[in-house]
Amino acid sequence: MPAERYDVAVAGGGLTGLVAAACFARAGFEVLVVEGRERGAEGDGRVSALTVASERILRRLGAWEGITGAAPFRRMRVWEAGGGAEIRFDAAAVGAEHLGHIVPNQVVVEALEAAAESLGVAWIRPARVSGLALGSGEATVDLGATRIRAGLLVGADGADSLVRKLTGIPVRGRDYGQLGIVCSVRPERHHRDIAWQVARPAGPLAFLPLPDGLCSIVWSTERAHAEHLLALADEAFRHELEAAFERRLGAVEWAGPRAGFPLRAIRAATYSAPRVALVGDAAHTIHPLAGQGVNLGILDAAVLAEVAAEAAGRGRDPGGRAVLERYERRRKAHNLAVHCAVDGFDRLYRAGGAPVRAIRNAGLAATHRLTPLKRRIILHASGFAGDLPAAAAPLD
Ligand SMILES: Cc1cc2nc3c(=O)[nH]c(=O)nc-3n(C[C@H](O)[C@H](O)[C@H](O)COP(=O)(O)OP(=O)(O)OC[C@H]3O[C@@H](n4cnc5c(N)ncnc54)[C@H](O)[C@@H]3O)c2cc1C
Structure with missing residues (x-):
């Protein structure tokens, strides 16, 4: 029996897939x-800070109504441990x-x-997915017991992407030598819908607001x-x-189960191979300090679908080379810019010594006062501005 054919096959049913x-x-x-996972398998405890652009995309897909317990945050506070400058x-x-x-990934x-x-x-x-054969008109995807064919295969199978490996796309990476500890906690004082983050020499510690006064922490620190x-x-x-959070919200009265995630930044050399496009962690991962990864x-994902749909609308091949190149042009430079900013931030905060600390504090204080720069950071980091797909445009 010939393998079943789809326009698009997506490897990986995580958030981006x-x-x-x-x-x-x-x-x-x-x-x-x-x-790879059964339906209803338990989540891993990670939460994400979804930007306004992500929210709009999820609304357009009809998914937002199904997200219960999404906690909006209206303000952010970032400061340097030990009495350093603060930016709001x-x-x-x-x-x-x-x-x-802030929303649990599993939700x-x-x-x-x-x-x-x-x-x-x-x-x-x-x-x-266990094997691939890439032809000029379609990809044949091996699933162990069965096979399927697709005009386009989307590799959304995470940071260790097998699709990426099978297509031979190389990656460059940096292991931060840190784990990100994730856990829900109840601080003594209410978070007031603020996302809090203290920059510590060993890595940042964030308290992200959840419903009912709970917070989800992401504590990035050296492995040992x-x-x-x-x-x-x-x-x-x-x-x-x-102590690490400098008791900004008072005592921590309760803490749920903890999980640790190794932190690394990877960048795929290219986002595509014939009939294949990589999206999400399969193409790039970054430090969670800016809450941008997902x-x-x-x-x-939204740009890839948009570019493919435009091509199909003009009678062109939605899985062809021109589409893949256009997708890569629109996304790679943007992802790289965020990658460099986040990486730079991590290096700056981990650099020791009194002179570096003085420069850092002066920089943070100046940024805090520079309203136009701060506005720009907010607009881009929250997904209000940038080269966004139509699906991320404001809803009426
Ligand atoms: C500690 C921590 C905190 C974070 N906090 C934030 C945050 O606040 N904001 C933010 O934006 N991002 C955050 N991130 C990043 C974010 O979690 C990831 O970018 C995001 O989950 C990646 O989603 P994905 O769908 O690309 O990959 P994944 O979530 O890894 O999904 C991949 C899917 O593919 C499946 N799969 C794997 N291999 C195969 C195969 N061969 N065949 C079929 N299926 C397969 C897996 O089962 C999985 O479901 C954080 C990350 C960490 C580690």
Whole structure:
């Protein structure tokens, strides 16, 4: 029996793969998602700070209504540990109601699964891509027990992407030598819808607002220290956390289960191979300090679908070379700019010594006072500005 054919096959049903699948289906393509995990498998505890651009895309896909417990944050405060300068960002400075929402990844995945299903997306799961044959007109994808064919294969299979490896696309990377510890906590004082982050010499510690006064922490710190923190008894961990956060929200009264994620930045040399496009972590990962990773992946997915749909509308091949090149041109420079900014920020904050600290503090204080620069940072980091796909345009 010949292998079944789809317009688009998406390898990986994580957040970016599902956005890609739903965007393509909404544009009228026949789409299949291949996902390695069972439906309903538990999440890994990660949360994301979704930008306004991501929110608009999810709204257009019909997924936003399914996201329960999204906590909006209206302000951000970033300061240097030990009494350094502080920078504050406020949604009001750009005339907005909020800068983004904090949402558990698993909640977004489930809402996107439902939206993708109602848009007619097909699934094969649990199944993993295990081999590829790339022809000039289509990709043949090996799924172990079965095979499928697709005019375009979207590699959305995460940082260790097998699709990327099978196509021989090389990556450059930097291991930060850190783990990001993620856990829900209840601080004594309410977060007041503020995303808080203290820059510490070993890495940043963020308290991100959740509903009911809870916060999700992302504590990036050197591996040995992170392993020590992960092994601590609950009370000892809460005390170390309070001290590291300089008790900005008082005592930490409760902490949920902790999980640690190795932090590395990777960049694929190219985002495409014949009949293949990489999106999300398969193409790039960055340090979580600016909360941008998944948002870049969502934009990749929406731009890829937009470019392919435009080509199809003009009677051209939506999985052909011109589309893949256009996609890469629109996304790679943007992702690289964010990558460099985030990487630079990490290096700056980890550099020691009193002179560096003085320059850093002066820079932070100056940025805080420079309203036009601050406005620009807010507009870009929150997804109000930039080369955005039509799906991220304001809704009426
Ligand atoms: C500690 C931490 C905190 C973070 N905080 C933020 C934040 O605040 N804001 C933000 O924007 N980003 C954040 N990020 C980054 C964000 O989590 C990732 O960028 C995002 O989850 C990547 O999504 P993805 O869909 O590209 O990849 P993944 O989430 O890795 O999904 C890949 C999917 O592919 C499947 N898969 C893998 N291999 C195969 C295969 N061979 N065949 C089929 N399926 C396969 C997997 O099962 C998985 O479902 C954070 C990351 C970390 C580590």
